Amino acid sequence: MSLEGFIFLEVLFKIQNMKKFYITTAIDYVNGSPHLGHCLEKVQADTIARFERLRGRDVFFLTGTDENSLKNVKAAKERKMSVKKFVDMNAKKFYSLKDILNLSFDDFIRTTENRHRIGAQKLWKLCQKDIYKKKYRGLYCVGCEEFYKEEELENGCCPEHKKPLEEVEEENYFFALSSYQEKLKKIIKNDEIEIIPEARKNEVLSFIDKGLEDICISRSIERAKGWGIEVPNDKTQIIWVWFDALSNYLNAISFSKNSNKFKKYWPADVHVIGKGILRFHAIYWPAILLSAKLPLPKKIFVHGYITIEGEKMSKSLGNIVDPFSLAKKYGGEALRYFLLREIPPTEDGDFSEERLKMVYRSDLVGGIGNFTARILAMAEKHRIRKEKVKVKKESLIGKEMVALFKDCESFLENFQFNLALKRIFKFINFSQRLIEKERPWEEGEEKRKLVLILLFSLFNLSQVLSPFLPQTALKIKEQLGVKKDFSFRPSFSFDLNLKGKIILFPKL
Numbered sequence: 277m278s279l280e281g282f283i284f285l286e287v288l289f290k291i292q293n294m295k296k297f298y299i300t301t302a303i304d305y306v307n308g309s310p311h312l313g314h315c316l317e318k319v320q321a322d323t324i325a326r327f328e329r330l331r332g333r334d335v336f337f338l339t340g341t342d343e344n345s346l347k348n349v350k351a352a353k354e355r356k357m358s359v360k361k362f363v364d365m366n367a368k369k370f371y372s373l374k375d376i377l378n379l380s381f382d383d384f385i386r387t388t389e390n391r392h393r394i395g396a397q398k399l400w401k402l403c404q405k406d407i408y409k410k411k412y413r414g415l416y417c418v419g420c421e422e423f424y425k426e427e428e429l430e431n432g433c434c435p436e437h438k439k440p441l442e443e444v445e446e447e448n449y450f451f452a453l454s455s456y457q458e459k460l461k462k463i464i465k466n467d468e469i470e471i472i473p474e475a476r477k478n479e480v481l482s483f484i485d486k487g488l489e490d491i492c493i494s495r496s497i498e499r500a501k502g503w504g505i506e507v508p509n510d511k512t513q514i515i516w517v518w519f520d521a522l523s524n525y526l527n528a529i530s531f532s533k534n535s536n537k538f539k540k541y542w543p544a545d546v547h548v549i550g551k552g553i554l555r556f557h558a559i560y561w562p563a564i565l566l567s568a569k570l571p572l573p574k575k576i577f578v579h580g581y582i583t584i585e586g587e588k589m590s591k592s593l594g595n596i597v598d599p600f601s602l603a604k605k606y607g608g609e610a611l612r613y614f615l616l617r618e619i620p621p622t623e624d625g626d627f628s629e630e631r632l633k634m635v636y637r638s639d640l641v642g643g644i645g646n647f648t649a650r651i652l653a654m655a656e657k658h659r660i661r662k663e664k665v666k667v668k669k670e671s672l673i674g675k676e677m678v679a680l681f682k683d684c685e686s687f688l689e690n691f692q693f694n695l696a697l698k699r700i701f702k703f704i705n706f707s708q709r710l711i712e713k714e715r716p717w718e719e720g721e722e723k724r725k726l727v728l729i730l731l732f733s734l735f736n737l738s739q740v741l742s743p744f745l746p747q748t749a750l751k752i753k754e755q756l757g758v759k760k761d762f763s764f765r766p767s768f769s770f771d772l773n774l775k776g777k778i779i780l781f782p783k784l
Contacts, residue, residue, distance in 0.1 A: 297333040298541040299325050300525050302549045302557075303342040303387065306366035307351035310373055311596035312611075312627060313582045313589040319615045320579060320693065321548040322379045326743040327688045329380075330764035336541050338528045340385035341367045344504040345517045346495075359503050363388060376603040377612060378746050385528040387505075387521060395527030396520045397508045402568035406452040412492055413445040423492060438593065449494040449513060456563040457488045463562060469572050471558055472691060473622040476551065476578040480558045491560060493519045522561045526570070543571040551578050577691050580624040582615075589627070597627060607781070609745050610636050616693040616744055633784065639701070640781040644741070647704050648752055651730045652777050654717050658724045660731070662757075663772045667732045676706060677736050677766040684740055685764060693744070700740060707733050731756065731774075736766050748780055 301321045304314055318339060325337035343363040352362035367386055373379060385392060400407070414423040417434040424434065424441060433439055461484045463469055464477060471477035494513040495504070504514035523531070525547070529538045549557050554576075562572050581588045584595045603611055614632050617639070619625030655661075668674050680703045687696035707730065716726040734752060739762050742749035749762070757773025 295333060296541055296545075297325075297328045297335045298529070298544045299328070299335065299337050299546045299548065300544055301339040302547075302553060303340040303385065303521055303524055304370055305345055305347060306341050306343055306363050306370060307345070307347045308596075309366065310370050310599065311589060312599045312602070313596070314370070315373060315377060315599050315611060316582055316615050316619060317548055317550060317579060318373055318379055319377055319612050320577075320621070320691070321546075322377070322381070323612075323616060323693060323743045324546065324548070324688065324691070325380055326746060327764060330739075330743065330762055332763075336383070336529065337381045338383050338385065338525065339379070339381045340383075340524055340528070341370050341387065342517065342521045342524075343367065343386055343388045344514075344520055346500060346503075349501045349503045359501075360388075373599070376600060376608045378608055380746075383528045385524050387524060391530070391532065392520075392524060392527045393505050395532040396505050396515055396523045398532050399523045399526065399564065399568055400508055400515060400519070402570075403451065403564060406455065406567045407449055407493070408452070409447060409449050411445070411447045412450070413443070414492070415441040416444045417441050444499070446496050446499065448492045448496070449507060449510075450490045451493045451519070451564070451567070453491050453560065453563050454488045456566055457484060459566065460484055460488070460559060460562060463572065464558065469558065469562060470575045471554075472575060472577045476554055476558075476576075476622075480554065483555060483559065488559070492516065518556055518560065519564065522556065522564065525573075544573040546575045546577055547573050548577050548579070551580055554578055579622060580620065582619060583624050583626045584628075586626065588624075597629075602629070602632070606632060606636055606784075609748050610640060610781070612745060613640060613697070617697045618694075621691050621693055636781065637784065641783055643701060643704060644737075644745075644748065645779070645781040647708060647737075648734060648755075648780055649777060650711065651727070651734050652755065652774070654727045655731060655774055656776065657717060658727050660724070660727060660772070661774045663728060663731075664769075665728055665732050665735075665772055666769045667729060669766075669768060673729050673733065674766075674768065676703065677733070680736075681740060681764065681766055688743065697744060700737070700744075703733075703737070731772060732768075735770060739763065739767065751778060751780060 299321055301317050304310065321337065321339070325335050329335045348363055349359050352359040355362060371384055374381065416423050428435065429441070434441055461481065464471065464480050464484070471480060493516040494507050495516060497512055497514055500514040504517065505520050507513040507515055525544055526538070526542065529541045531538050547557055557576055565572055583589060584597070587593060587595060589595055589597060599611060610632065614635055618631065618635060669678060680699065683699045684696045687699065711730070714726055716723045716730065735756055735758055738749040738752035742762050753762070755775050755778045757775055758770050760767060760770045
């Protein structure tokens with residue numbers, strides 16, 4: 277290939293990598309404090325966002341809180357607080373997950389914000405041709421904020437919250453979901469919206485095949501206790517919390533103004549959600565967007581639940597685990613690691629503090645921490661401080677490094693966080709075996725060269741770890757004194773300016 281051709285490919289690569297990447301989490305009800313279950317989705321999304329930034333993408337990462345639900349009104353009443361004061365208090369707690377988990381979100385939207393209200397009402401107006409009013413009677417779950425058919429119940433209770441439903445009768449607005457049945461089936465079947473994992477895609481197709489019915493998308497202002505977003509041109513009705521909430525993905529990027537930001541980032545590249553709200557995101561949301569003539573999201577990544585002794589962790593079931601106390605005891609990086617390594621990405625995974633403690637000691641203290649400390653101690657012994665490190669791609673360690681990044685990139689593209697971390701530990705074990713075999717702590721020039729190779733491994737380890745454990749990765753980089761920015765590809769040349777030893781994970 278000519279030099280001009282090579283330069284063209286390099287430029288094309290950079291342009292492709294600078295493409296936008298819009299990732300969202302679901303927004304959380306603020307009827308209580310956040311629990312460990314809320315952290316799973318945030319950490320998964322944050323890892324993807326950090327990974328895409330390291331690839332050179334223009335990332336916009338959104339999370340937030342859902343504040344217009346009836347369950348928030350009821351919870352505020354129980355606390356003898358005004359609804360506004362109550363949701364403000366809990367929204368602040370959800371925002372504070374940013375600090376304990378080191379989340380890198382670009383925006384945190386609250387559905388009580390003016391930008392959200394205006395956007396939700398705009399979306400309603402765009403769907404007007406598919407909206408009509410009628411009287412209705414049905415079984416309603418306040419926890420899900422949704423009507424259920426009797427055949428969908430489990431022992432007469434909500435399948436998600438395990439509680440009896442309320443019988444509701446009133447005149448409300450409906451959305452003509454049934455008219456989009458065939459179109460939605462084609463979209464899901466052909467992966468126009470890719471649903472991950474495949475089992476969730478099949479679940480959506482099965483639900484569609486049973487026949488879609490029109491959905492109620494408003495509540496009387498009396499039943500909503502006057503809380504929520506008014507239906508345009510009808511002050512007697514409040515927009516259904518799910519129609520309102522789903523529009524947050526548009527409203528955070530200035531949908532109401534049809535701004536350049538909206539044109540740049542929409543459609544979303546990935547919605548990260550829990551399995552309990554799949555129907556809303558894979559059926560209701562695409563139908564609403566089709567009605568409004570807006571582009572559809574590209575992917576929906578569906579995770580499972582964190583369980584306690586096999587039971588879903590939730591406020592309504594009363595088996596929650598407080599992430600703030602865990603972070604205080606073990607550190608936020610330990611929580612991130614446990615959620616990504618121990619909880620299967622698309623399935624339920626059980627939590628116990630005993631397991632967290634075991635993983636902390638074996639993988640973090642004894643694994644990453646020990647590996648880092650060993651190499652820095654050997655560097656100190658060989659009086660290595662300021663050095664230029666160069667390693668050939670064709671060398672044994674160079675090939676191993678290329679393979680490490682390639683494998684982890686593939687795993688992260690498929691949201692297989694646990695497999696990526698497993699692969700990273702395979703590399704750490706490879707390096708530890710090399711240390712035992714070659715004994716680089718001994719004196720001699722060849723041993724000193726080997727320590728430089730291990731320092732090369734350590735810096736690249738910090739790069740590949742950075743989407744998962746950003747603070748740990750940064751500490752390693754700072755200790756090595758490397759000025760080069762992180763990227764998600766191997767660095768074969770860089771300058772060292774070692775600072776000495778470091779303790780990444782204190783012993784418990």
